[in-house]
Amino acid sequence: MTNSTTATVLGWPRQGPKRELKRAIEAYWAGRVPADELHDIAAGLRADAWKQLSDNGIDEIPTGDFSYYDHVLDTAWMVGAVPQRFRAAADNDLDVYFAMARGNDKVAPLEMTKWFDTNYHYLVPELAPATTFTANAARQVELFTQATDAGHTARPVLVGPLTFLLLSKPAVDAPAGFDPLSLLDPLLDVYVDILSTLHDAGAQWVQIDEPALVLDQPVAVLDAARHALDRLGSATKRPKLLIASYFAALQDAFEVFAEAPVDGLAIDCTVPANVTEILEHGLREKRLIAGVIDGRNVWAADLDDRLAIVRRLAGRVDDLVVGSSCSLLHVPLDASKETAIDEEVRSWLAFAREKVLEIRTLATALDDETAATPALDASRRAVASRQASARTHDDAVRARVAAVRDADTHRVAAFDQRYPQQQESLGLPLLPTTTIGSFPQTDSVRKARASLRRGEIDRATYESAMRDEIATVISLQEELGLDVLVHGEPERNDMVQYFAEQLDGYLSTTHGWVQSYGTRCVRPPIIFGDVSRPEPMTVRWWQYAQSLTKRPVKGMLTGPVTMLAWSFVRDDQPIGDTARQVALALRDEVRDLEAAGCRVIQVDEPALRETLPLRTTDRPAYLEWATESFRLATSSVADVTQVHTHMCYADFGDIFTAIDDLDADVISLEAARSGMSLADELQKSGYAKGVGPGVYDIHSPRVPSTDEVRTLLEKAVGALAAGQVWVNPDCGLKTRRPDEVRPALANLVSAAAAVRASI
Ligand code: GLN
Ligand code: ZN
Numbered sequence: 013m014t015n016s017t018t019a020t021v022l023g024w025p026r027q028g029p030k031r032e033l034k035r036a037i038e039a040y041w042a043g044r045v046p047a048d049e050l051h052d053i054a055a056g057l058r059a060d061a062w063k064q065l066s067d068n069g070i071d072e073i074p075t076g077d078f079s080y081y082d083h084v085l086d087t088a089w090m091v092g093a094v095p096q097r098f099r100a101a102a103d104n105d106l107d108v109y110f111a112m113a114r115g116n117d118k119v120a121p122l123e124m125t126k127w128f129d130t131n132y133h134y135l136v137p138e139l140a141p142a143t144t145f146t147a148n149a150a151r152q153v154e155l156f157t158q159a160t161d162a163g164h165t166a167r168p169v170l171v172g173p174l175t176f177l178l179l180s181k182p183a184v185d186a187p188a189g190f191d192p193l194s195l196l197d198p199l200l201d202v203y204v205d206i207l208s209t210l211h212d213a214g215a216q217w218v219q220i221d222e223p224a225l226v227l228d229q230p231v232a233v234l235d236a237a238r239h240a241l242d243r244l245g246s247a248t249k250r251p252k253l254l255i256a257s258y259f260a261a262l263q264d265a266f267e268v269f270a271e272a273p274v275d276g277l278a279i280d281c282t283v284p285a286n287v288t289e290i291l292e293h294g295l296r297e298k299r300l301i302a303g304v305i306d307g308r309n310v311w312a313a314d315l316d317d318r319l320a321i322v323r324r325l326a327g328r329v330d331d332l333v334v335g336s337s338c339s340l341l342h343v344p345l346d347a348s349k350e351t352a353i354d355e356e357v358r359s360w361l362a363f364a365r366e367k368v369l370e371i372r373t374l375a376t377a378l379d380d381e382t383a384a385t386p387a388l389d390a391s392r393r394a395v396a397s398r399q400a401s402a403r404t405h406d407d408a409v410r411a412r413v414a415a416v417r418d419a420d421t422h423r424v425a426a427f428d429q430r431y432p433q434q435q436e437s438l439g440l441p442l443l444p445t446t447t448i449g450s451f452p453q454t455d456s457v458r459k460a461r462a463s464l465r466r467g468e469i470d471r472a473t474y475e476s477a478m479r480d481e482i483a484t485v486i487s488l489q490e491e492l493g494l495d496v497l498v499h500g501e502p503e504r505n506d507m508v509q510y511f512a513e514q515l516d517g518y519l520s521t522t523h524g525w526v527q528s529y530g531t532r533c534v535r536p537p538i539i540f541g542d543v544s545r546p547e548p549m550t551v552r553w554w555q556y557a558q559s560l561t562k563r564p565v566k567g568m569l570t571g572p573v574t575m576l577a578w579s580f581v582r583d584d585q586p587i588g589d590t591a592r593q594v595a596l597a598l599r600d601e602v603r604d605l606e607a608a609g610c611r612v613i614q615v616d617e618p619a620l621r622e623t624l625p626l627r628t629t630d631r632p633a634y635l636e637w638a639t640e641s642f643r644l645a646t647s648s649v650a651d652v653t654q655v656h657t658h659m660c661y662a663d664f665g666d667i668f669t670a671i672d673d674l675d676a677d678v679i680s681l682e683a684a685r686s687g688m689s690l691a692d693e694l695q696k697s698g699y700a701k702g703v704g705p706g707v708y709d710i711h712s713p714r715v716p717s718t719d720e721v722r723t724l725l726e727k728a729v730g731a732l733a734a735g736q737v738w739v740n741p742d743c744g745l746k747t748r749r750p751d752e753v754r755p756a757l758a759n760l761v762s763a764a765a766a767v768r769a770s771i
Contacts, residue, residue: 457502
C-alpha cells in the first residue's frame with residue numbers, strides 16, 4: 013500500500029498555546045525583553061508548532077505566515093513599501109516595523125481594517141507613484157530555513173501581489189485618482205526576485221495567497237491577475253507556485269487560476285460552488301490543495317461527508333492534497349484544553365489542532381479507509397451525538413421560531429406616525445443630544461471586575477461598585493445637560509460576551525483565543541445550541557439608572573446580527589434560524605425593559621455592514637435575515653417606545669436600504685472622521701428616519717471644540733431635515749478617558765444648543 017496522499021494547512025495561529033508571543037512582544041514594547049530574546053521566544057514557538065503539525069501528520073508545513081503583528085504589514089516590509097515617515101520615527105528595523113503597526117510618539121500608525129469578512133485586522137499599506145519596491149526576502153528565508161533545518165518539508169507563504177495592491181490605499185500625498193494597481197509591474201519584478209531567492213534557499217513550493225480574487229472584481233483586475241500569474245509563472249528560477257484563495261466562490265477567477273502557468277491551486281472546498289467548478293472542469297497537471305476542512309468555524313467536521321467530496325475531487329485531479337479551507341489563524345488552537353466544557357460538547361468542537369487531525373484522517377482514508385477507521389468512527393459518534401443531543405435542540409425555542417408571523421417583525425404604526433408621538437412623550441427638543449452607551453471604563457471599574465474574577469470580592473460588592481459608577485455617569489450627564497441618558501455599561505466586559513454569558517445555547521471557552529489584531533486576541537463565544545434567555549439580562553441595571561433621573565435613560569442591547577458576527581455560529585442549521593432564535597431572546601429583553609418603563613431602547617448592530625457577504629450575489633439573502641431578525645427583536649414595542657440602533661466602522665454606502673429596512677426610529681452612525689459627508693449620502697439615499705451622524709470622533713483623544721462640532725452639525729442639518737437629526741458621538745466612550753469625555757460632551761451639548769437656536 014502506498015501512503016501517497018499528503019496533508020497540509022494554509023497557515024497557523026501565531027500566538028502560542030498560552031499567548032506567549034503576545035506577552036513577549038508586549039514585554040519588548042515595554043522595554044522588559046530585548047529584541048534577541050523576543051526572536052528566540054518566537055523561534056521556539058514556531059519550532060513547537062511545526063513539530064506538533066508534523067507529529068500529527070502534516071506533510072508540508074507553511075512558513076512565512078508567522079508574524080509579529082500582521083501578514084499584510086510583513087508583505088509591505090518584504091517589498092520595501094515602508095513610507096519614509098516611519099523610517100524617520102525609529103532607529104532600527106524592528107521598531108520601524110512596530111511604528112507602522114501601532115505608531116509611536118513621533119508617528120501615527122498605518123490604518124487598520126478587517127481582513128475580508130473575518131474578525132482579523134490587517135494594516136493597510138500606503139502606496140504612491142513614487143513608491144519604489146525593493147525585495148527583502150530575509151525573513152521568509154529565515155523562517156523557511158529554520159523549518160527545513162528542523163527536518164520539515166516547508167512551504168513559504170506570501171500574500172500575493174494582486175491582493176497586496178488591492179488591499180493597499182493611496183498615500184495622502186498621492187495624486188487624485190492614483191490606483192495602487194498601476195504599480196503591478198514593478199511589484200512583480202520584486203516578487204520574481206523573491207521567488208528566485210526562495211528557490212536558492214531550497215524551497216520546492218511557494219504559496220501565494222490571492223484571496224482578493226474572490227471578491228467581485230472588474231474585468232481589468234482579472235486581466236491584471238492573468239498578467240501577474242503569467243509573469244510569475246514564466247520566471248526562470250522559481251519554486252513551484254501554489255496560488256491560494258479562500259472565503260468565497262472563485263467564479264471568474266477559477267478560469268484565471270486554472271489556466272495560469274502555475275503548478276498548483278489551493279481552493280476553498282467548503283464553498284460548494286468551488287467544488288462544482290473543479291468537478292466540472294477538472295484540474296489536470298496541477299496540484300490541488302482541496303480545502304475541505306473549514307478554517308473559519310470551530311466544529312468537528314462530518315468526515316464521511318468531507319471524504320465523499322475528497323473522493324470525487326480525486327477523480328478529477330492528478331495531484332490532490334487535503335488541506336484547510338484557509339489559514340487556521342481564525343480559530344483557537346486546541347479544543348482538548350477546554351476541560352471546563354463537558355466531554356460531550358467538547359467532542360463536537362475542532363479547533364486548529366483537531367482540524368489537523370481531521371485533515372490527516374481524510375488524507376489517510378483516501379489511500380486506505382481501514383487505516384482511518386478509528387478516527388472516522390470517532391467522527392461519526394460526535395456527529396451523531398451532536399445531531400441527537402437535547403442540548404442542541406430545544407423544542408420550545410423551535411416551536412417559537414416556527415410560530416413567528418410576519419406581523420411579529422413589523423411595528424404597528426409607520427415611522428411617520430410613531431416618531432412625533434415619541435418625541436413629544438419624551439419631551440425632547442429639536443436636535444436631541446445623547447451618547448452611544450458606554451462611558452469610560454475607569455480603573456476602578458476594571459479593578460472591580462478583576463477582583464471579582466479572582467474571587468477577592470463577592471458579587472454584592474462588585475454590583476455595588478457598578479451602581480456607584482452608574483450614579484456617577486448619570487449625574488455627569490445631567491450636569492452636562494444631555495437629553496437622553498445612558499447608564500454607561502460599566503458592568504459589561506464586552507458587548508457580545510456579556511449577553512452570551514447570560515443566554516442558553518452559548519458557551520464560552522477558557523483558552524479559545526483568536527488573534528484580532530497585533531497582540532490583541534479575543535475569545536469569541538460559541539453558539540452550540542438553540543438560544544433562549546432564561547431571565548432578564550439588563551433590566552435591573554436600567555431600572556437603577558432610571559431611578560436616579562427624570563430624563564429618559566436608554567435600555568442598551570446588542571443586536572442579533574452582531575451577536576452572531578462576533579461569535580462562532582453553529583453550522584448545523586441555517587444561520588437565519590440561529591439569528592431568529594437570538595432575536596427572540598432579545599425580544600424578551602426588549603419587552604421586559606418596556607414593561608419596566610423604559611421608553612427608549614437601543615439595539616446596537618455595529619457588525620451589520622462588516623458581515624456583508626463578499627460576493628454581491630450572496631448579499632440579498634444575508635440582508636433579508638439580518639434586517640428581519642433585527643425587526644423581530646425590536647418591533648414588539650408600543651408606538652411611543654422609541655427604538656434606536658447604532659453602527660460604526662463602516663462604509664454604509666451599499667447598505668442604506670438595509671438600514672432603512674431595520675425600521676429603527678433613530679440610528680447613530682460614525683461620521684466625524686469623514687467630515688460629515690455621510691449626511692449628504694443619507695439625504696441622497698432618501699433616509700427619512702431619525703439619525704445621529706457622529707459629531708465627535710471618539711477614536712482620537714482630541715477634544716473637539718464647540719465650533720468644530722457645530723460645523724459638523726450644521727452640515728448634517730443642511731443636508732437632512734432638522735427634525736430628523738440627533739446629536740451624538742461616533743461610538744461608545746469606553747476607550748476614552750474621563751478628562752477627555754467631559755469637555756468633549758460639554759462642547760457637543762453647547763454646539764447643539766447653538767445650532768438649535770439658529771434654526
Ligand atoms: N453601546 C456600545 C458602546 O457604547 C456600542 C459599541 C459599538 O458600537 N462597538 O460601547
Ligand atoms: Zn460603535
